[in-house]
Amino acid sequence: MFNRISSLISKRTSMIVLRRTLCAFALAFATLGTAQAGITINGTRVVYPADQREVSLSMVNDGKETRLVQAWIDSGDATERPDTSKAPFLITPPMARVDPGKGQTLRIMFTGADLPQDRETVFWLNILEIPPKPKAGSDAAENYMQLAVRSRMKLFYRPKGLKGSPDAAADQLSWHVTQEGKGYQAECTNNTPFNISFSDLTFKGSPQLQAVSKGGMCPAMGKATLPVAGEPDASNKLVITVINDYGGFNEHEVSFSR
Structure with missing residues (x-):
């Protein structure tokens, strides 16, 4: 009898622990959902022409709560x-409060540095979005996770007088494909002064499409190795999707060597 009661108590305790665990997970996911980005940035990259005093980037709060942006x-x-x-x-401003439905414009100014004048230099713009704490007295105020959302985008410092254009530069890259394990990778050589960014690379004729991990870029006057989706065919061509200055996508067919 005692063993049976102990067993029932043990099962009941396990069910209580399980329910509390499930509630904790549900609360965590619910809080995670409220911590999603509410700030929409009007752009995916910033180009800073060297002959301009400043450039600007705008954003808007599409959420229902005020956000602090750094x-x-x-x-x-x-x-x-x-x-x-x-x-x-x-x-x-380096930090700003953005109310729901309102916008904020960031002004970016170059302070001066000895940067190369024969090619672009890449920097990274960080935008950290901090959601408000739950209101005092609410259930979420006692048990919650406050998650800040950080966006990071490229900023290209572009000197005056660079020959060519970013759009034409994509067709001037040279490519060499090798097999790596069960997949393939492509080494690009960029002799132009522009950094070329890709959203994906795939072999021509392949039904697969695989995004480049963490974004792909062939640096100005440099090289990079990027994964390629699919299987090569007799055409020896890649289909590359280039991201332009405005965040748009331009598809190019390019030849490669093996």
Whole structure:
């Protein structure tokens, strides 16, 4: 009899623990949903022409709650914070409150640095979005996770007088494909002064389409190795989707060697 009661107590305790665990997961996911980005940034990259005093980037709060936004630029190290950044840029305002349905414009100014004048230099714009805390007295105020959403986009510093154009530069890359395990990778060589970004690369005729991990870019006057989706055919051609200055997608067919 005692063993039976102990067994029932044990089962009841397990059910209570299970329910509490499920409730904790449900609360976590519910909170996660409320912490999703409410700020919409009007652009996916920033181009800074060297002959301009400043450039601007606008955003709007499409959410239902006020958001605190902090912005800074890093030099390529994602761990750089506003107080440790080495990028030669100033952003105003560096921090702003954006109410629901309202917008905010960031002004970006180059502070001066000895950058290469024969090619673009890449920096990264960071926008950190901090949601408000739950109201005092609500159920969420006692058990919640506050998650900040960080967006990071490329900023291209473009010197004056560069020969050619970013759109034409995509067709001037050279490609060499090799097999890597069960897949393929392509090495691009870029002899142009423009950084070329891709959303995806695939072999011509292949039904597969695979996004490049973390975004792909062939640096100005440099090389990069990128994964390619699908299987090569006799045409020895790649279909590359290039991201232009305005965030649009331009498809190109290019030849490659093996």
